[in-house]
Amino acid sequence: MRVVIAEDSVLLREGLARLMEIGGIEVVDTVGDAEQLLRSVEGDCPDLVVADVRMPPDQSDEGVRAALVLRRRFPDLAVLLLSQYVEERYAVELLTGQMRGIGYLLKDRVADVEEFLDSLRRVAGGGTALDPEVVSQLLVRRDGDELDRLTRREREVLSHMAEGRSNSGIADVLVLSEGAVSKHINSIFSKLGLPPTESGNRRVLAILKFLQGNAKD
Missing domain, CATH: 1.10.10.10 (Winged helix-like DNA-binding domain superfamily/Winged helix DNA-binding domain)
Structure with missing residues (x-):
């Protein structure tokens, strides 16, 4: 599995890369904003993108919009979005499209390394991984x-x-x-x-x- 990580926090970005490498997952690039993400995927052709929902320059929905662009360009590309909080609009916007190879997790889930790595593999394999808190709020x-x-x-x-x-x-x-x-x-x-x-x-x-x-x- 080849992964590109898009996260503006250097500490979290490097931490994610380290976790994946320990889990035997190849990280082909790490970037800090949506424009770099688009260029990286074009050049590196990864199997999976792990991206923050909110990214520079505006810290709004750049990560989601980049993910939607990438899914249109590369329908087989798996995407796992990470968010600090449950943001239902962003989850629904991405997830009501093509469901294959899609995930949306809260960043707190990264603390459970085995569960996080399992989510990565499931999404890369064409499955889904939705954070229980996201599902709970949608059901309510x-x-x-x-x-x-x-x-x-x-x-x-x-x-x-x-x-x-x-x-x-x-x-x-x-x-x-x-x-x-x-x-x-x-x-x-x-x-x-x-x-x-x-x-x-x-x-x-x-x-x-x-x-x-x-x-x-």
């Missing part, structure tokens, strides 16, 4: 739509699906059997009107319904 703001058909347990399962957890991972967190998780997921698909498809992407579509509903709030 749900209001009067098809997700209201779900039971409390089904909403818990869907939130963990949005975090990027596998069926076995959800089973471990909720202390359920994998069979029980599978039944809950099938019920979610049914209630959200997601019949089986040849592409087998109902899991992604369920997560998209969850995220797109929040984009309208």
Whole structure:
């Protein structure tokens, strides 16, 4: 896995690079602003970009906008955004597009090195990694739509699906059997009107319904 890191804090940028190198991940470049990020990806062709949401010169949404540009130019590029706080608008803006290879984590998650490295690998492999706090806040703001058909347990399962957890991972967190998780997921698909498809992407579509509903709030 080849990674470019975009973070204006030198200390955090170098710390992230060191963590990745220890985890056997190749860091091909580290940059401090969005313009450098765009140039670096053009030249280095990484598998994954790890970028801060807020970057110079304005410290607003430069990181997100650069990520959106890169995803349009390089559809197979995986992107993991880091943020100091939960910023729902930025999460929804990126995540309601192509869900493959996308992550959004709070910077505090970096402290759990193994979990952070697992998130990197999952996103680079085409999966998703959403911070539990982001998912929690999005769920709290749900209001009067098809997700209201779900039971409390089904909403818990869907939130963990949005975090990027596998069926076995959800089973471990909720202390359920994998069979029980599978039944809950099938019920979610049914209630959200997601019949089986040849592409087998109902899991992604369920997560998209969850995220797109929040984009309208």
